[in-house]
Amino acid sequence: xxxxxxxxxxxxxxxxxxxxxxxxxxxxxxxxxxxxxxxxxxxxxxxxxxxxxxxxxxxxxxxxxxxxxxxxxxxxxxxxxxxxxxxxxxxxxxxxxxxxxxxxxxxxxxxxxxxxxxxxxxxxxxxxxxxxxxxxxxxxxxxxxxxxxxxxxxxxxxxxxxxxxxxxxxxxxxxxxxxxxxxxxxxxxxxxxxxxxxxxxxxxxxxxxx
Ligand code: HEM
Numbered sequence: 001x002x003x004x005x006x007x008x009x010x011x012x013x014x015x016x017x018x019x020x021x022x023x024x025x026x027x028x029x030x031x032x033x034x035x036x037x038x039x040x041x042x043x044x045x046x047x048x049x050x051x052x053x054x055x056x057x058x059x060x061x062x063x064x065x066x067x068x069x070x071x072x073x074x075x076x077x078x079x080x081x082x083x084x085x086x087x088x089x090x091x092x093x094x095x096x097x098x099x100x101x102x103x104x105x106x107x108x109x110x111x112x113x114x115x116x117x118x119x120x121x122x123x124x125x126x127x128x129x130x131x132x133x134x135x136x137x138x139x140x141x142x143x144x145x146x147x148x149x150x151x152x153x154x155x156x157x158x159x160x161x162x163x164x165x166x167x168x169x170x171x172x173x174x175x176x177x178x179x180x181x182x183x184x185x186x187x188x189x190x191x192x193x194x195x196x197x198x199x200x201x202x203x204x205x206x207x208x209x210x
């Protein structure tokens with residue numbers, strides 16, 4: 001659990017996020033909307049793996065934040081949303097909103113709708129990641145709300161899988177990012193299942209001892 005956001009960590013995560021966008025756009029010649037989308041997904045991946053990893057190794061307050069991954073989750077989550085918002089804004093500069101989500105249209109509209117629902121959730125989670133809001137809500141309510149990060153992850157995964165694997169947008173078929181992003185999604189799912197199995201095992205061994 002990461003209930004503290006620090007300016008220093010925000011600067012580091014911000015530089016990392018914008019650095020990724022710069023590499024994608026300036027070095028790899030990827031258009032801005034896609035560059036922000038890819039950076040956003042990489043940040044979401046980091047947020048998602050920290051949760052299960054925390055279950056394998058109990059967090060302690062000691063040690064440098066550099067080697068304590070859970071202390072970065074809030075900052076990564078906030079920057080994931082900022083990158084997602086930037087992606088949406090760039091998409092809107094290319095096409096009007098009513099052509100992105102159209103009833104009776106193709107899978108394109110549904111994929112965009114999934115992205116939009118994810119973005120709305122992500123924005124709500126970002127607002128509730130601010131220190132003052134966390135203190136106002138209370139840790140339990142905040143924890144419950146933030147379990148919806150999983151929903152965001154699965155919505156975003158369905159969203160990018162459409163564009164990479166099921167659309168004729170750009171080149172037909174996935175590129176390197178499509179394969180990488182699917183592998184990342186697989187890693188998240190494996191880690192989640194492993195953490196769940198570990199929790200059940202721990203519970204069973206404690207139940208037997210009683
Ligand atoms: C948290 C929010 C979002 C995230 C993390 C996200 C992420 C992504 C990712 C990873 C891709 C695939 C890029 C690639 O092919 O390499 C993508 C593509 C796309 N997304 Fe999103 N998306 C989000 C929200 C939205 C929203 C709200 C819309 C529009 C309503 C949208 C419209 C598109 C479109 C049109 C594409 C294909 C063109 C492009 O690559 O820019 N996305 N998005």
